[in-house]
Amino acid sequence: MEEKDMQQNDTQDISMEGMNINADDSIPGTTHLSEEMTEESETEKLRAELQEQKDKYLRLFAEFDNFKRRNAKERIELIQTAGREVITSMLDVLDDADRAEKQIQTSEDVNVVKEGVQLVFNKLRTTLLSKGLKPMESINSDFDVEKHEAITEIPAPTDALKGKVVDEVTKGYYLNDKIIRHAKVVVGK
The missing domain is CATH 2.30.22.10 (Head domain of nucleotide exchange factor GrpE)
Known part of the structure:
Protein backbone atom coordinates (compact mmCIF):
# COMPACT_ATOMS: atom_id res chain seq x y z
CA MET A 1 0.00 0.00 0.00
CA GLU A 2 2.77 2.30 0.63
CA GLU A 3 3.81 2.09 -2.96
CA LYS A 4 0.31 2.99 -4.03
CA ASP A 5 0.32 5.96 -1.70
CA MET A 6 3.64 7.11 -3.11
CA GLN A 7 2.36 6.85 -6.65
CA GLN A 8 -0.72 8.81 -5.68
CA ASN A 9 1.44 11.49 -4.08
CA ASP A 10 3.61 11.64 -7.22
CA THR A 11 0.49 12.01 -9.37
CA GLN A 12 -0.79 14.76 -7.10
CA ASP A 13 2.59 16.52 -7.28
CA ILE A 14 2.56 16.31 -11.06
CA SER A 15 -0.99 17.57 -11.26
CA MET A 16 -0.08 20.37 -8.81
CA GLU A 17 2.93 21.22 -10.90
CA GLY A 18 0.67 21.27 -13.97
CA MET A 19 -1.63 23.71 -12.25
CA ASN A 20 1.27 25.85 -11.18
CA ILE A 21 2.61 25.90 -14.73
CA ASN A 22 -0.64 27.21 -16.12
CA ALA A 23 -1.01 29.76 -13.34
CA ASP A 24 2.55 31.12 -13.45
CA ASP A 25 2.98 34.10 -15.84
CA SER A 26 6.75 33.80 -16.03
CA ILE A 27 6.60 30.31 -17.57
CA PRO A 28 6.10 30.33 -21.34
CA GLY A 29 2.88 28.66 -22.38
CA THR A 30 -0.25 29.32 -24.34
CA THR A 31 -0.23 33.03 -23.50
CA HIS A 32 2.86 33.51 -25.65
CA LEU A 33 1.19 31.75 -28.55
CA SER A 34 -1.94 33.84 -28.22
CA GLU A 35 0.16 37.05 -28.21
CA GLU A 36 1.68 36.08 -31.56
CA MET A 37 -1.79 35.52 -32.89
CA THR A 38 -2.79 38.98 -31.66
CA GLU A 39 0.20 40.57 -33.42
CA GLU A 40 -0.64 38.66 -36.57
CA SER A 41 -4.27 39.70 -36.43
CA GLU A 42 -3.18 43.31 -35.73
CA THR A 43 -1.00 43.19 -38.85
CA GLU A 44 -3.86 41.85 -40.92
CA LYS A 45 -6.16 44.50 -39.48
CA LEU A 46 -3.65 47.25 -40.36
CA ARG A 47 -3.23 45.82 -43.87
CA ALA A 48 -7.00 45.84 -44.34
CA GLU A 49 -7.19 49.44 -43.10
CA LEU A 50 -4.35 50.45 -45.42
CA GLN A 51 -6.09 48.82 -48.36
CA GLU A 52 -9.34 50.58 -47.45
CA GLN A 53 -7.53 53.96 -47.25
CA LYS A 54 -5.83 53.32 -50.60
CA ASP A 55 -9.21 52.53 -52.12
CA LYS A 56 -10.72 55.72 -50.67
CA TYR A 57 -7.76 57.73 -51.96
CA LEU A 58 -8.08 56.31 -55.48
CA ARG A 59 -11.82 56.97 -55.53
CA LEU A 60 -11.33 60.52 -54.27
CA PHE A 61 -8.57 61.15 -56.81
CA ALA A 62 -10.78 59.83 -59.63
CA GLU A 63 -13.70 61.95 -58.42
CA PHE A 64 -11.50 65.06 -58.32
CA ASP A 65 -10.15 64.31 -61.79
CA ASN A 66 -13.71 63.99 -63.11
CA PHE A 67 -14.59 67.28 -61.38
CA LYS A 68 -11.67 69.04 -63.08
CA ARG A 69 -12.69 67.71 -66.51
CA ARG A 70 -16.34 68.63 -65.97
CA ASN A 71 -15.38 72.10 -64.71
CA ALA A 72 -13.09 72.70 -67.72
CA LYS A 73 -15.84 71.61 -70.11
CA GLU A 74 -18.42 73.88 -68.42
CA ARG A 75 -15.97 76.77 -68.50
CA ILE A 76 -15.35 76.34 -72.24
CA GLU A 77 -19.10 76.24 -72.86
CA LEU A 78 -19.59 79.35 -70.73
CA ILE A 79 -16.88 81.25 -72.60
CA GLN A 80 -18.35 80.24 -75.94
CA THR A 81 -21.84 81.38 -74.99
CA ALA A 82 -20.98 84.27 -72.65
CA GLY A 83 -21.95 87.00 -75.11
CA ARG A 84 -25.03 85.24 -76.42
CA GLU A 85 -27.52 87.28 -74.38
CA VAL A 86 -25.97 90.59 -75.40
CA ILE A 87 -25.67 89.62 -79.05
CA THR A 88 -29.28 88.41 -79.10
CA SER A 89 -30.46 91.76 -77.72
CA MET A 90 -28.30 93.58 -80.29
CA LEU A 91 -30.01 91.79 -83.19
CA ASP A 92 -33.02 94.14 -82.86
CA VAL A 93 -30.70 97.12 -83.18
CA LEU A 94 -29.01 95.51 -86.20
CA ASP A 95 -32.43 95.03 -87.83
CA ASP A 96 -33.21 98.72 -87.24
CA ALA A 97 -29.82 99.68 -88.70
CA ASP A 98 -30.56 97.62 -91.82
CA ARG A 99 -33.94 99.34 -92.22
CA ALA A 100 -32.29 102.74 -91.74
CA GLU A 101 -29.68 101.89 -94.38
CA LYS A 102 -32.42 101.02 -96.90
CA GLN A 103 -34.23 104.24 -96.03
CA ILE A 104 -31.03 106.27 -96.55
CA GLN A 105 -30.62 104.81 -100.05
CA THR A 106 -34.19 105.64 -101.13
CA SER A 107 -34.95 108.84 -99.25
CA GLU A 108 -34.08 112.34 -100.43
CA ASP A 109 -35.12 114.08 -97.21
CA VAL A 110 -32.02 114.48 -95.00
CA ASN A 111 -34.02 115.34 -91.88
CA VAL A 112 -35.99 112.08 -92.04
CA VAL A 113 -32.75 110.11 -92.49
CA LYS A 114 -31.13 111.91 -89.54
CA GLU A 115 -34.17 111.19 -87.37
CA GLY A 116 -34.13 107.50 -88.31
CA VAL A 117 -30.42 107.14 -87.61
CA GLN A 118 -30.81 108.95 -84.30
CA LEU A 119 -33.56 106.48 -83.31
CA VAL A 120 -31.20 103.56 -84.09
CA PHE A 121 -28.42 105.13 -81.98
CA ASN A 122 -30.80 105.72 -79.09
CA LYS A 123 -32.00 102.11 -79.25
CA LEU A 124 -28.38 100.91 -79.27
CA ARG A 125 -27.54 102.99 -76.18
CA THR A 126 -30.70 101.88 -74.38
CA THR A 127 -30.00 98.21 -75.11
CA LEU A 128 -26.42 98.45 -73.86
CA LEU A 129 -27.50 100.39 -70.75
CA SER A 130 -30.03 97.64 -69.95
CA LYS A 131 -27.18 95.09 -70.05
Missing part, protein backbone atom coordinates in the same frame (compact mmCIF):
# COMPACT_ATOMS: atom_id res chain seq x y z
CA GLY A 132 -25.20 97.01 -67.42
CA LEU A 133 -23.03 99.25 -69.60
CA LYS A 134 -22.54 102.75 -68.23
CA PRO A 135 -20.51 105.56 -69.84
CA MET A 136 -17.80 107.19 -67.77
CA GLU A 137 -18.18 110.93 -67.15
CA SER A 138 -14.68 112.36 -67.52
CA ILE A 139 -14.77 115.93 -68.84
CA ASN A 140 -14.08 118.57 -66.14
CA SER A 141 -13.35 115.84 -63.56
CA ASP A 142 -10.03 115.35 -61.81
CA PHE A 143 -7.56 113.19 -63.70
CA ASP A 144 -7.54 109.69 -62.14
CA VAL A 145 -4.94 107.16 -63.31
CA GLU A 146 -7.30 104.35 -62.26
CA LYS A 147 -9.96 105.49 -64.75
CA HIS A 148 -8.21 107.64 -67.34
CA GLU A 149 -5.42 107.19 -69.83
CA ALA A 150 -3.75 110.53 -70.60
CA ILE A 151 -3.07 110.97 -74.29
CA THR A 152 -1.57 114.42 -73.97
CA GLU A 153 -1.38 117.48 -71.75
CA ILE A 154 -2.29 120.95 -72.92
CA PRO A 155 -2.05 124.31 -71.18
CA ALA A 156 -5.25 124.78 -69.20
CA PRO A 157 -7.38 127.77 -70.33
CA THR A 158 -8.07 128.59 -66.66
CA ASP A 159 -6.46 127.71 -63.36
CA ALA A 160 -9.61 125.78 -62.44
CA LEU A 161 -8.89 123.21 -65.20
CA LYS A 162 -5.32 122.41 -64.11
CA GLY A 163 -5.05 118.68 -63.37
CA LYS A 164 -8.53 118.11 -64.78
CA VAL A 165 -9.74 116.38 -67.93
CA VAL A 166 -10.18 119.01 -70.64
CA ASP A 167 -11.23 116.75 -73.53
CA GLU A 168 -12.18 113.13 -74.08
CA VAL A 169 -10.69 111.41 -77.13
CA THR A 170 -12.24 108.00 -76.41
CA LYS A 171 -15.07 107.48 -73.95
CA GLY A 172 -14.52 105.08 -71.04
CA TYR A 173 -17.15 102.54 -69.93
CA TYR A 174 -18.19 100.56 -66.87
CA LEU A 175 -19.90 97.19 -67.06
CA ASN A 176 -21.74 96.48 -63.81
CA ASP A 177 -19.56 99.05 -62.01
CA LYS A 178 -16.27 97.54 -63.26
CA ILE A 179 -14.14 99.43 -65.73
CA ILE A 180 -14.06 97.62 -69.07
CA ARG A 181 -12.44 100.46 -71.02
CA HIS A 182 -10.40 103.38 -69.71
CA ALA A 183 -11.17 106.82 -71.07
CA LYS A 184 -8.45 108.34 -73.27
CA VAL A 185 -8.31 111.95 -72.27
CA VAL A 186 -6.51 115.27 -72.66
CA VAL A 187 -5.39 116.76 -69.35
CA GLY A 188 -4.90 120.45 -68.54
CA LYS A 189 -1.59 121.50 -67.01
Whole structure:
Protein backbone atom coordinates (compact mmCIF):
# COMPACT_ATOMS: atom_id res chain seq x y z
CA MET A 1 0.00 0.00 0.00
CA GLU A 2 2.77 2.30 0.63
CA GLU A 3 3.81 2.09 -2.96
CA LYS A 4 0.31 2.99 -4.03
CA ASP A 5 0.32 5.96 -1.70
CA MET A 6 3.64 7.11 -3.11
CA GLN A 7 2.36 6.85 -6.65
CA GLN A 8 -0.72 8.81 -5.68
CA ASN A 9 1.44 11.49 -4.08
CA ASP A 10 3.61 11.64 -7.22
CA THR A 11 0.49 12.01 -9.37
CA GLN A 12 -0.79 14.76 -7.10
CA ASP A 13 2.59 16.52 -7.28
CA ILE A 14 2.56 16.31 -11.06
CA SER A 15 -0.99 17.57 -11.26
CA MET A 16 -0.08 20.37 -8.81
CA GLU A 17 2.93 21.22 -10.90
CA GLY A 18 0.67 21.27 -13.97
CA MET A 19 -1.63 23.71 -12.25
CA ASN A 20 1.27 25.85 -11.18
CA ILE A 21 2.61 25.90 -14.73
CA ASN A 22 -0.64 27.21 -16.12
CA ALA A 23 -1.01 29.76 -13.34
CA ASP A 24 2.55 31.12 -13.45
CA ASP A 25 2.98 34.10 -15.84
CA SER A 26 6.75 33.80 -16.03
CA ILE A 27 6.60 30.31 -17.57
CA PRO A 28 6.10 30.33 -21.34
CA GLY A 29 2.88 28.66 -22.38
CA THR A 30 -0.25 29.32 -24.34
CA THR A 31 -0.23 33.03 -23.50
CA HIS A 32 2.86 33.51 -25.65
CA LEU A 33 1.19 31.75 -28.55
CA SER A 34 -1.94 33.84 -28.22
CA GLU A 35 0.16 37.05 -28.21
CA GLU A 36 1.68 36.08 -31.56
CA MET A 37 -1.79 35.52 -32.89
CA THR A 38 -2.79 38.98 -31.66
CA GLU A 39 0.20 40.57 -33.42
CA GLU A 40 -0.64 38.66 -36.57
CA SER A 41 -4.27 39.70 -36.43
CA GLU A 42 -3.18 43.31 -35.73
CA THR A 43 -1.00 43.19 -38.85
CA GLU A 44 -3.86 41.85 -40.92
CA LYS A 45 -6.16 44.50 -39.48
CA LEU A 46 -3.65 47.25 -40.36
CA ARG A 47 -3.23 45.82 -43.87
CA ALA A 48 -7.00 45.84 -44.34
CA GLU A 49 -7.19 49.44 -43.10
CA LEU A 50 -4.35 50.45 -45.42
CA GLN A 51 -6.09 48.82 -48.36
CA GLU A 52 -9.34 50.58 -47.45
CA GLN A 53 -7.53 53.96 -47.25
CA LYS A 54 -5.83 53.32 -50.60
CA ASP A 55 -9.21 52.53 -52.12
CA LYS A 56 -10.72 55.72 -50.67
CA TYR A 57 -7.76 57.73 -51.96
CA LEU A 58 -8.08 56.31 -55.48
CA ARG A 59 -11.82 56.97 -55.53
CA LEU A 60 -11.33 60.52 -54.27
CA PHE A 61 -8.57 61.15 -56.81
CA ALA A 62 -10.78 59.83 -59.63
CA GLU A 63 -13.70 61.95 -58.42
CA PHE A 64 -11.50 65.06 -58.32
CA ASP A 65 -10.15 64.31 -61.79
CA ASN A 66 -13.71 63.99 -63.11
CA PHE A 67 -14.59 67.28 -61.38
CA LYS A 68 -11.67 69.04 -63.08
CA ARG A 69 -12.69 67.71 -66.51
CA ARG A 70 -16.34 68.63 -65.97
CA ASN A 71 -15.38 72.10 -64.71
CA ALA A 72 -13.09 72.70 -67.72
CA LYS A 73 -15.84 71.61 -70.11
CA GLU A 74 -18.42 73.88 -68.42
CA ARG A 75 -15.97 76.77 -68.50
CA ILE A 76 -15.35 76.34 -72.24
CA GLU A 77 -19.10 76.24 -72.86
CA LEU A 78 -19.59 79.35 -70.73
CA ILE A 79 -16.88 81.25 -72.60
CA GLN A 80 -18.35 80.24 -75.94
CA THR A 81 -21.84 81.38 -74.99
CA ALA A 82 -20.98 84.27 -72.65
CA GLY A 83 -21.95 87.00 -75.11
CA ARG A 84 -25.03 85.24 -76.42
CA GLU A 85 -27.52 87.28 -74.38
CA VAL A 86 -25.97 90.59 -75.40
CA ILE A 87 -25.67 89.62 -79.05
CA THR A 88 -29.28 88.41 -79.10
CA SER A 89 -30.46 91.76 -77.72
CA MET A 90 -28.30 93.58 -80.29
CA LEU A 91 -30.01 91.79 -83.19
CA ASP A 92 -33.02 94.14 -82.86
CA VAL A 93 -30.70 97.12 -83.18
CA LEU A 94 -29.01 95.51 -86.20
CA ASP A 95 -32.43 95.03 -87.83
CA ASP A 96 -33.21 98.72 -87.24
CA ALA A 97 -29.82 99.68 -88.70
CA ASP A 98 -30.56 97.62 -91.82
CA ARG A 99 -33.94 99.34 -92.22
CA ALA A 100 -32.29 102.74 -91.74
CA GLU A 101 -29.68 101.89 -94.38
CA LYS A 102 -32.42 101.02 -96.90
CA GLN A 103 -34.23 104.24 -96.03
CA ILE A 104 -31.03 106.27 -96.55
CA GLN A 105 -30.62 104.81 -100.05
CA THR A 106 -34.19 105.64 -101.13
CA SER A 107 -34.95 108.84 -99.25
CA GLU A 108 -34.08 112.34 -100.43
CA ASP A 109 -35.12 114.08 -97.21
CA VAL A 110 -32.02 114.48 -95.00
CA ASN A 111 -34.02 115.34 -91.88
CA VAL A 112 -35.99 112.08 -92.04
CA VAL A 113 -32.75 110.11 -92.49
CA LYS A 114 -31.13 111.91 -89.54
CA GLU A 115 -34.17 111.19 -87.37
CA GLY A 116 -34.13 107.50 -88.31
CA VAL A 117 -30.42 107.14 -87.61
CA GLN A 118 -30.81 108.95 -84.30
CA LEU A 119 -33.56 106.48 -83.31
CA VAL A 120 -31.20 103.56 -84.09
CA PHE A 121 -28.42 105.13 -81.98
CA ASN A 122 -30.80 105.72 -79.09
CA LYS A 123 -32.00 102.11 -79.25
CA LEU A 124 -28.38 100.91 -79.27
CA ARG A 125 -27.54 102.99 -76.18
CA THR A 126 -30.70 101.88 -74.38
CA THR A 127 -30.00 98.21 -75.11
CA LEU A 128 -26.42 98.45 -73.86
CA LEU A 129 -27.50 100.39 -70.75
CA SER A 130 -30.03 97.64 -69.95
CA LYS A 131 -27.18 95.09 -70.05
CA GLY A 132 -25.20 97.01 -67.42
CA LEU A 133 -23.03 99.25 -69.60
CA LYS A 134 -22.54 102.75 -68.23
CA PRO A 135 -20.51 105.56 -69.84
CA MET A 136 -17.80 107.19 -67.77
CA GLU A 137 -18.18 110.93 -67.15
CA SER A 138 -14.68 112.36 -67.52
CA ILE A 139 -14.77 115.93 -68.84
CA ASN A 140 -14.08 118.57 -66.14
CA SER A 141 -13.35 115.84 -63.56
CA ASP A 142 -10.03 115.35 -61.81
CA PHE A 143 -7.56 113.19 -63.70
CA ASP A 144 -7.54 109.69 -62.14
CA VAL A 145 -4.94 107.16 -63.31
CA GLU A 146 -7.30 104.35 -62.26
CA LYS A 147 -9.96 105.49 -64.75
CA HIS A 148 -8.21 107.64 -67.34
CA GLU A 149 -5.42 107.19 -69.83
CA ALA A 150 -3.75 110.53 -70.60
CA ILE A 151 -3.07 110.97 -74.29
CA THR A 152 -1.57 114.42 -73.97
CA GLU A 153 -1.38 117.48 -71.75
CA ILE A 154 -2.29 120.95 -72.92
CA PRO A 155 -2.05 124.31 -71.18
CA ALA A 156 -5.25 124.78 -69.20
CA PRO A 157 -7.38 127.77 -70.33
CA THR A 158 -8.07 128.59 -66.66
CA ASP A 159 -6.46 127.71 -63.36
CA ALA A 160 -9.61 125.78 -62.44
CA LEU A 161 -8.89 123.21 -65.20
CA LYS A 162 -5.32 122.41 -64.11
CA GLY A 163 -5.05 118.68 -63.37
CA LYS A 164 -8.53 118.11 -64.78
CA VAL A 165 -9.74 116.38 -67.93
CA VAL A 166 -10.18 119.01 -70.64
CA ASP A 167 -11.23 116.75 -73.53
CA GLU A 168 -12.18 113.13 -74.08
CA VAL A 169 -10.69 111.41 -77.13
CA THR A 170 -12.24 108.00 -76.41
CA LYS A 171 -15.07 107.48 -73.95
CA GLY A 172 -14.52 105.08 -71.04
CA TYR A 173 -17.15 102.54 -69.93
CA TYR A 174 -18.19 100.56 -66.87
CA LEU A 175 -19.90 97.19 -67.06
CA ASN A 176 -21.74 96.48 -63.81
CA ASP A 177 -19.56 99.05 -62.01
CA LYS A 178 -16.27 97.54 -63.26
CA ILE A 179 -14.14 99.43 -65.73
CA ILE A 180 -14.06 97.62 -69.07
CA ARG A 181 -12.44 100.46 -71.02
CA HIS A 182 -10.40 103.38 -69.71
CA ALA A 183 -11.17 106.82 -71.07
CA LYS A 184 -8.45 108.34 -73.27
CA VAL A 185 -8.31 111.95 -72.27
CA VAL A 186 -6.51 115.27 -72.66
CA VAL A 187 -5.39 116.76 -69.35
CA GLY A 188 -4.90 120.45 -68.54
CA LYS A 189 -1.59 121.50 -67.01
